[in-house]
Amino acid sequence: MRIIYVHGLDSTANSVKGVLLEKYCKAHHPDVEVIRPDLNEAPNKVFDRLCVLVQQGQRANDKVVIMGSSLGGYFASLVSNETGCPAVLLNPSTQPHISLQRFVDDQVIDTIACDDGASPVIYRTTGGWAMTLQDLDWFAAHKLQQITYPEKVFAVIKQGDELLDPKVAADFYQPRGVEVALQFGGDHRMTDFEQQLPLIMKRLLSQG
DSSP: OEEEEEOOTTOOTTOHHHHHHHHHHHHHOTTOEEEOOOOOSOHHHHHHHHHHHHHHHHHTTOOEEEEEETHHHHHHHHHHHHHOOOEEEESOOSOHHHHGGGGOOHHHHHHHHHOOSSOOEEEEOTTSOEEEHHHHHHHHHTOOOOOSOGGGEEEEEETTOSSSOHHHHHHHHGGGTOEEEEESSOOTTOTTHHHHHHHHHHHHHHTO
């Protein structure tokens, strides 16, 4: 099995959860390969790159799972829809075209008014992605509206998420047939992720 871990905004390939996942698999499931790409680039490139990684594994007849946290959960949902691979979602973002609007401030609006032909940078992540208004347009054009393979998707959502409204995510996934573990308390970063890993891996391995 290959697990592709998709980090969230303001994270990198060396994200805490990605590293914990890899260490856990090496200790308890040595036959599972964890792939942790750095995805600090435009969303169209992220989506294309993840689809290629999944399809490479599928062509090698490996079981490929995509696991994503926050914005990575949004991408994992899109890639699962596109490729049919199983997905695990951790406090997933479902409306980045809305939630990322928080970076559009007065300075950006002034830049738009000047209109020099370039798409203004609205935010730079710690990993180096220069997010632009064009990126927000991409998210708006790729709204998450359906889950094509709900039986292959598992979401872990913390009710104590202080950044993304957990009700929005649960209300999106549950009616579409996705199994959702809606857990009391917690936080957006899912600081108890290490304790979640036995549950997550048990479910993935039970799928065969």
